[in-house]
Amino acid sequence: MTDTAPETATGEAGTAWRRIADALAASIEQGEYRPGDTLPASVALAEQYGVHRHTVRQAFRHLAECGLVTVSRGRGTQVTAPRFPYRLGRRVSMRTNFGAAGIAVSSSVLSTQIVSGEAQHCAMLGLPEGTPLWAIETLSRAGGTPVGTGIHYLSVERFPGFDAILTEAGASITAAFKACGIPDYVRRSTRLAARLATEREATLLQLAPGEAVLQTHALDALPDLTPIHIVNSAFAGERMEMVVEPFGE
Template structure:
């Protein structure tokens, strides 16, 4: 089958634009499953690969989520997540009217790599906590992160993190740290690995944002490094350098 060209763009773009307009009009609600690629291909008189290209474009725009076994579903609105001097996932999501939650995935003590130890002001090879967690908004996975902290400074951190509901803010309060600040955040992008895709419930190879951040005490002593991966179709980072 030869896909017809249409005035003003290719066939896949026309299909994507029409679906996006239907979502904007409320014809497809959040969580709705769109018709299968084969059904839409028949409707538009195109090859199913053309429809799949339209779906990929919509996913890149954050409008749909394409998942094996579940089809193509209308995504929740993309979360505009603020990055300021103080970064608390649950507090920031709460300001956006979303309920934030977290789960601890794993925790282990390891010999710290040179770069991580240097960032935290520790000797090379110092014992570190390596703790993995998953962050959700209204029950939807948004990001997964690996946290690094000093074992000497934070004994039994695995228990504190678990008992605090996988909240870094709650875990640090267990050690008398009521306030901490963001020293730096480095943002890059990549394609999701198989495990990242499984945790975030996205397609392997989907675009994800990578954040490497360092938190410190108010006197700017670094205490925490976290490397996170966020679903690009669900999150956008808004840099607010003067925000608290």
């Protein structure tokens, strides 16, 4: 028998979705479904519970509102993984950010090239337009899960051989700067915006087509605020939680 009553009905039809939601929430809490797992399809659950699939979808919506699942077209309903906290302050380091939470981080260099600096990038770095810049693409993982990809821009003249230095440093900007004689640097600014992932970003971050990323445009500088490094990043939106701290600290 199927439940054909409207989802907003009271009585048995009105409580069926809650019964299903509570059962699924309990299964998630008990570890029967782990972060990233896909829940059974609405058709299968409707047959299991003897209800209409719209009732199951209402249960899914409730679980999504509670932050337990993510409903995506083409991927079904997946158990939501805990968001990784990423702190934005005067000093920003991915390894420090995740390391404080006990999460292992690894990064890799995907590509390197020397480009003629665009006006916007050169202006941010205090360089003449057209100055040769490194454009180095990286990918970062937290706990083995891809969380962000970015392109780093630096002066070729100021940082000769930086492509090899960054690769040797495991794609750690902090370690690479130390190898270049820069023991400390600060974040001058970070701009945040949400947008849809490009095809390449979706592939690198293992996202479904049309999923959102959190885009950041950041400028790093020496302690005296001389700009040295730009990084334009895309973070998997559903996996990250940005924590903005006062830049004066």
